[in-house]
Every structure is written in C-alpha cells, then in structure tokens.
Amino acid sequence: MEWNSLDSMAILVFFVLLPVMFLLSTLVHFKVSCSKLPYPPGPKGFPLIGNTSMMGHLNHKSLAELGKRYGGIVHLHIGKLHMVSVTTPEIARQVLQVQDNIFSDRPVNGAIKYLTYGRSDMVFANYGPFLRQMRKLCVVKLFSRKREESWSAVREEVDSTIETVLRQTGSSVNVGQLAFIHSMNVTFRAAFGLSDAKADGNKDYFISILQEYSELLGALNLADFFPWLNWIDPQGLSTRLVKARKSIDGFIDTIIDDHIEKHNSNGGAVDKDMVDELLAFYGEDDKKNVVHDGVKVSVSLSRDNIKGIIMDVMFGGVETVASTIEWVMAQLLHSPDDLRKVEEELNEVIGLNRRVQETDLNNLTYLKCCIKETLRLHPPVPLLLHENSQETEVAGYTIPSRSRIMINTYAICRSKDAWADADTLPFGSGRRSCPGMQLGIYELELTLAHLLHCFSWNLPNGMEPSDMNMNDMPGLTAPREVRLVAVPSTRLNGPVL
Numbered sequence: 001m002e003w004n005s006l007d008s009m010a011i012l013v014f015f016v017l018l019p020v021m022f023l024l025s026t027l028v029h030f031k032v033s034c035s036k037l038p039y040p041p042g043p044k045g046f047p048l049i050g051n052t053s054m055m056g057h058l059n060h061k062s063l064a065e066l067g068k069r070y071g072g073i074v075h076l077h078i079g080k081l082h083m084v085s086v087t088t089p090e091i092a093r094q095v096l097q098v099q100d101n102i103f104s105d106r107p108v109n110g111a112i113k114y115l116t117y118g119r120s121d122m123v124f125a126n127y128g129p130f131l132r133q134m135r136k137l138c139v140v141k142l143f144s145r146k147r148e149e150s151w152s153a154v155r156e157e158v159d160s161t162i163e164t165v166l167r168q169t170g171s172s173v174n175v176g177q178l179a180f181i182h183s184m185n186v187t188f189r190a191a192f193g194l195s196d197a198k199a200d201g202n203k204d205y206f207i208s209i210l211q212e213y214s215e216l217l218g219a220l221n222l223a224d225f226f227p228w229l230n231w232i233d234p235q236g237l238s239t240r241l242v243k244a245r246k247s248i249d250g251f252i253d254t255i256i257d258d259h260i261e262k263h264n265s266n267g268g269a270v271d272k273d274m275v276d277e278l279l280a281f282y283g284e285d286d287k288k289n290v291v292h293d294g295v296k297v298s299v300s301l302s303r304d305n306i307k308g309i310i311m312d313v314m315f316g317g318v319e320t321v322a323s324t325i326e327w328v329m330a331q332l333l334h335s336p337d338d339l340r341k342v343e344e345e346l347n348e349v350i351g352l353n354r355r356v357q358e359t360d361l362n363n364l365t366y367l368k369c370c371i372k373e374t375l376r377l378h379p380p381v382p383l384l385l386h387e388n389s390q391e392t393e394v395a396g397y398t399i400p401s402r403s404r405i406m407i408n409t410y411a412i413c414r415s416k417d418a419w420a421d422a423d424t425l426p427f428g429s430g431r432r433s434c435p436g437m438q439l440g441i442y443e444l445e446l447t448l449a450h451l452l453h454c455f456s457w458n459l460p461n462g463m464e465p466s467d468m469n470m471n472d473m474p475g476l477t478a479p480r481e482v483r484l485v486a487v488p489s490t491r492l493n494g495p496v497l
C-alpha cells in the first residue's frame, strides 16, 4: 500500500507537476522576452557561433559601412558575447553622456587582464571609486598644466627634433618615423626622466616591447568568445603573452628600483618625473592623502598599479600624438593652399627673424583649426571601447549587460549631423575621456608650429599632392597606410637654433 502511494506520488510529480512547472516557466520567460525591447538590428549570425565570420571586420571602416546599412546602432554577437556598434552622434551622446554611469566600464579579454596585472592600470580598470581617485591623481599630478616638468619635456624634445631635421635639410625625411621618435622621447623624458645615451638603448628595447604589447592587446582571441577553446590556445598566444609580460616586468621594475634608490640617497630632493610622483603614493594598504591645488587625492598605489599607469602613459600618449603630427603634415602637403595659409599666418604672427615661443600659440588660429580638422578626419582612436555594467535601453533597443560597445568616432566625426563638441570627441567624452588631452594638444601645437615655422616642406622627387596615398590602416589606432616622406628646407632668416 505504501509503495503504491509512493508510486502514484512519483507519477503525479513526473507526469503532471513537472510539465506544468516547465510550461509556466516557459510562459513567464516568453512574457519577459516579449515585454523586452528587441536587440538593435544587425546581420544575421549562425546558431551558436553568431557573427564569428565577421571577426576580421570589427574595425572603424567596416563598422561604418554596417551602420549605413542597418542604422546608427547595430547588434552583433560572437559566441555569448554581445557587441554593439554606434555610428551616429545622437546615439553616441546617449551612451557617452546621458547613460555615462552605465557605459563607463571597459571590455577586456584574457590577454588584456594578464598584461595589465589584472586590470591594475587606468585604461582597462572598470569604473569605480579606485579608478576615480587614480584618474584624479594622474590629472592633477602628472598631466596638469601646473606640472611644469611634463610641459618642459615637450619643449626640450621639440628643440632636439628641430636639430634632427636641420641635419637633414634638402633630403627626404620619413615624417612618420620622426613624429614617432619625437613623441616617444617626450613621453620617455616626462615619465622616466631619462634623456642621456643610456636611455637610448632602453628606448629601442622599450619600443620593441610596446609593439608586441600593442599587437597582443589588439589581438582577437577565439578563446575569449568560446572559452572551451582555451585549452587548445588556437592562435598560440600564451607563449607570447608570458614572454611580453616578463620583458615589461624586468624593464619597469628596474626603473622603479632605480627611482627608489635615487630617492633614498638624495632624501627626496631630486628633479621629479612621473615615476617619482607615482611613488609618493606607493603603499600596499594605507591610503595616501595629498591635497594639490585644493583637490584631495586619496589613493594608495601598488607596484602593479604604478607599472600599469606607466604602460597607459606610453600607450595613451605616444602613438596618438605621433600619428596626429604625421596626419597634419600630410593633410597640409595634400592641400597646398592650406599649407600656404599656415605659413602666411606664421610670417604675420612671428615673422622670419625668430623661432616660435609658447605665447605665440594662442595667435596661431589657422594652424589650430588645421589640427582640429585633422583630428576630426583622422581620430587617432577611431573606436572607443566601452562596456555597460547592467542591461539598459538605448534608442528603443535592449542592450544586454556586459556588451562590448564600439563608438565609432571616425564615422561620427565625419557625419553630417554635427556632434556638439566635435572638437573634443577625438579625445572621448564623459567619465572615460582622455585625461591627457591638454598635454596632448600642447604637444601637437608646439611641435607642429616649430616644424612648419623653421622649415618649408615639399613632396619628394616631383611627387604631386594628388599622388599621395591618404588611406589609414584599421586597428586600435588609425595611422597612415604609407609613411609620409617630405623634404624640408630652412625658412628663417637667421640660424634655426
């Protein structure tokens, strides 16, 4: 009898209750998904793998084309990862300004986590109180106009770049390479205070590490979308990652140790570079409080944080500035009328009997416009990568939590519906915007004013402006496809230096 009642109970559960529960949960799920707004439109993917076949096309140009076909907001997915591409000013404003609090995290993959010491840096950290303090510290202590050392690093390196060009007058100069070395030297000097011959060996080594890092940070790893592929490591990235991190560890650890030693032996009375400034906040637990110009910074940095920030400065400040210098020079050589107007302005404001001084910059209106216009046409970071901390709605569509958001500044800056702050969009907008903007603009203006005032520039071997290749290379940054080569000749009446 007992068995019989247990049997009938089991039959009841198995054949009646379970199906009813299943039906109910399906109905509830169906109702929830029906009441939810749809995902943004986008190309149909295959079951499970989604849009994997588009992995090689997640760059600013292909995504701009996709935006034209599907609208200003497009949804893609690879494996479980949702991706949203934004190509119009209005929707970008929703993401970067109206819902800034939701969209201020960064998407990362396994390689990025490993290379940034578990997101101990600033660029890849998620938004929160620690990042806020770190950004405040960097803006106030490293990139502020009041931190004279960063600004004087720019001036000193401009002098040395002019000297380099002077030695090459009359011959072809690789402007792209010149701009990269210049920008690297400024950042190296401001960050590490190294400016002697010993630093040159370090620089070459460091440049090679940066290049490898840049490739690894930008590499799309299949295992990030399909974690079950992790054990196979289909692209063989693991060995490269371990090697790259070991190189950077050795390099930056030595620099940090040298700085600590220098500080201990001089009792702190030394010229301060960025590493010295960061070391003032070094400590594994207690927060250091520093008030600077009325701004209180309350943060304690670990060795990994310091290493991460140094990497950020190197990545954030070198390639962006270098590629803009090269693009401005290329745009001017491509448009001789504009080059002539810039030269006329320089003649009028400064004259040919002296070099540019910092106080002249405010009067070089046309040059400033050319720089802004170049940043609009060739934003050095063509896709801003953000992530949303929770599910939300944008433009009438559902954006699933933790989607990879790609804001296409390249497409937006070229769009007919202007973005209200078009001048600054190439530096991002909102909580994650570029903290080094002021320093970057100063570096661009001072360097270009000197290059264009001290020298006349011409295309080599009778090349015509219409022969120039004005294409960019899609990637994390958008440098020129072909390096700019031009021939300088002196313009000033007296000696250049």
Ligand code: HEM
Binding pocket: 122, 123, 124, 135, 143, 312, 313, 316, 317, 318, 320, 321, 324, 379, 380, 381, 384, 385, 426, 427, 428, 429, 431, 432, 433, 434, 435, 436, 437, 439, 440, 441, 444
């Ligand atoms: C032409 C010059 C520059 C341009 C166009 C530029 C552009 C940008 C852009 C677009 C972002 C991302 C914004 C976003 O995601 O919304 C960014 C972030 C950043 N930039 Fe710059 N940048 C420049 C120069 C510099 C310089 C000189 C430095 C430092 C010395 C720097 C340091 C950084 C850092 C640390 C971040 C990360 C901020 C964060 O994630 O919270 N940048 N920059």
